[in-house]
Amino acid sequence: MTNSKKVVILTGAGISAESGLKTFRATDGLWEEHRIEDVASPEGWRNNPQLVLDFYNQRRRDVLKAIPNKGHIAIAELEEKFEVVVITQNIDNLHERAGSSKVIHLHGEILKSRSTIDSKLIYKCEKDILIGDKCEKGSQLRPFIVWFNEAVPMIEIAAKEVSSADIFIIVGTSLQVYPAAGLINYVHPMVPKFLVDPNIPDVNFLKNIVCIEKKGSEGMPELAEKLLKIIKQ
């Protein structure tokens, strides 16, 4: 695949919306029901770990019930002709389950837990995390999630991928959370860019961008078909 063009895709909660997983900033989104600082910050964890565990245990149960939709599948199918790197803000594993082989998770993974005192101690986790569940060093387990006010360890690797993209696609993200949203500044201005979202965020400052105002399950297969056709010719 060394001669293949490289497609880099930045995804957000919208790509998984049609798999039944809630987005964050919609009127019925997760941040309407929960305060970010209560459930997704180190302060929230210190103040009320049970609340944080309850929140993420529910996210894990939802992910285990969800199945990839046509949007995830179209992204995976691009691997037939392209080198594809998916950079996702999502904590679900729907890209992997759809068949994508290179997925960078910027904000962690819900099907993993980690030690509270040693961020390198990471475990597979398909059940609820309970108060009293401990890592091998004896500290409470927490979800393997990057919270607000925490560093985003994968951001440099992601920026490197974005800066070497031949084609860049954005799907289902409001582009409101940094540093993830800042990745779009690493794409070369001449690189063709596509954005799929039923509510197009402000990307007027980007050159060579085509906005497809559709849901992921419709817009992404259409776009993938076009890109795969171009390569076949």
Ligand code: OAD
């Ligand atoms: P948001 O909830 O901010 O944005 C979701 C985006 O998906 C919006 O632009 C919607 O228009 C779009 N959308 C909705 N339904 C869609 C569909 N069927 N197909 C395609 N797009 C659709 O979610 P994110 O941008 O992913 O971080 O949020 C970024 C980060 O903020 C999350 O990773 C999370 C959150 O706080 C952490 O928890 C650290």
